[in-house]
Amino acid sequence: MPDSNLTPEQFAQLMKLTPQDAVDWLMARNLMRETFAWEDIFQAEHNTQFTISRLARVDLLQDIYDGIVANVNGNLSRRDWMRDVEQLLRERGWWGLNEVTDPVTGDVVRTRFDAARLKLIFDTNTSQAYAAGLWERAQRTKKTHPYMRYVTMDDGHVRPKHRAWHNVTLPIDHPWWDQHFPPCGWRCRCRAEPMNQEDYDLGYTESRPGAEFDANAPIVQTPLVKIAPPSPMVDYVNTRTGQIVQVADGIDPGFGYNPGKARSQALKDLEQAKLQRAAKGIADAAKKDGMSE
Template identity: 50%
Template sequence: MPSPAQEFAALQKLTPAEAVAYLQRRDSVTQTFGWQDLWQDEHAKQFTVSRLARADLLQDIQAQITKSVGGDLSRRDFLRDSKTLLQQAGWWGEKEVIEPATGEVLKTTFDPARLKLIFDTNTRMAYAAGQWERIQRTKRSHPYGRYITQRDDKVRPAHRAWDNVTLPVDDAFWHTHTPPNGWRCRCRIVAVSQRDFDAGRTPTGEAMKKTAPDVVMRDWLDKRSGQIKSIPVGIDPGFGYNPGLASARQQQRQVVDDKLAALSPVLANAAKVAGVSIPAVAKAIADQPNWKSLGLLDLRTFQSAATAPEMLAGAASAEAALGTIRTALGIEAGGSVLVQTPVEMVMLNDLTLPHVVAKRTDQRERFANFILPTLRNPTEVWATRYDDATVRHRYIKLFAGAKYDLLVLVLLEPDGSIFWNMMQRDRKGMNVLREGDRIYDGT
């Protein structure tokens, strides 16, 4: 009997070329200590197995998955060979690993069930990315996509409601709802011609649903980072993105980066400031001082906090979100504003705002009224060192009467230009980010 993964691959009716290309574009392996550590689009560039703290084993497992998708190995072969690999390396069964950032001892288990989940998730994402690439190539003749479930009792109720939703392939619905939409999700998307769309019936005679469902968002706490993330209802955390679009964006970014690398440093930096390319994702380096090592109070014990400003409504589009933030900051299109903070003068530039609101699922514009109070009167400011040799100032502000506190990150570039971003966190999450040198105490 074929496995769910084999059934999924067969239903895609794909040659493995597109799926293999997706896997090969993930040209780096990353050690992570929680599945949340590599989030959504980041999987288009990097491969990981949570808490497998050996790069050589990560590379070997990645190679095995690529061979499986390419047809050189069956699922059974992958499970057998990966088990042998992990056994020989002493990684089979329960293991303890040390989280470098915190020194915490974490437990993990590698067994047949874990290997099946690794295989199924990676192959389904690869086939989904490959299918999306094909849909994009053929959208002139097949301009619509149709959501299909397996129509059995294992289908999630929310996914069942999306069965036969048929929309233009460029509809925003597919940005977040392209399957798989959860762990072991077997849903898929197929291309639909204009003639079939006009007929309004599926090959089995069912009516197509031609209206995009309402996308309702919910807040979800990432317990690893403490960050509050906004995710679509009905989709498992970490699956609310389109793997094909993520892979395409990664390819486009690589082209831009290659072109920038060929420019002189002055021109390359000017292009980055102009929004041609945004700073690469960087991570705080390990072994910096933190609030615990410095003997500081837990933020959850703080009694004094500012009154929270009005929380704004989420915008319907990125352009509307941009307008919301411009209004809150007093920035005109193409302009900038200077903000005096306790430690420096910060220039907020309109050119950097599109990046702040780019992830529409986060709806960061809701917190636009929190930005200026955070910069002008922060609770703390931390200078945190990152692995790209930069130092980013983390402005932390505590607000009373708000479910979340606000964190503003300000990055000072070597040429004096400034890139900034913001995120909302609960107070436990804020504690995690109190690392580096505390350069201002407003308590």
């Protein structure tokens, strides 16, 4: 836990989105898996597995995955990644329209790789990685910044239900963040920001909409929303497995989880499993040596 007397500069440095936590999350997803529908790997399963729907080549998955890790690690731009992946897919005969056979249904399905799809693949994976990294940083700094604020781009492209969450500011460990930690859908541009007690008590945020066009744009004060909004759950049927899951209304199926929190829980589960195995090994060794009955 950080020192409660951190200066603003020290906190800014600590919260700077250096990529290590994001890279750690990506590196943990080192199990390549061929899938034929986005529902084949659902929600928190993405913490350990990497896939691109209908790309039936594990070697290509590995190359694309390595490129995303390199980008988040600061070694490659999105433009460079897209250029390299397009060249790779062209060389392997996967650029443009292809047909693959779904092993579950036996159907021949079409898949297209073009610039728009590469952007979606890149943006989805990197935004999830940065969300996981931000969550882990926020956990380390919650002594000085115990709240999290939901922030939209506040423009005409924001989903109406996401706009209703703008400025929702709750304790970091509030259960609302279990499903509402952005991104909350495909191409979602929302983000979360840590907040200290002083700003929370002030009760509002300040912004200058249009400042990029008008240096004299007036400051707008927007009140914080300090109560979790209603969060009705809706049933979603995974068409691949038949499993019924509940997702908060306004969140795209597959995004109803907190990547950073899910990763932390997965690490705890792994540690507990190792401890249990170790405990059994110690007990077995003791029996073998006649140290216990």
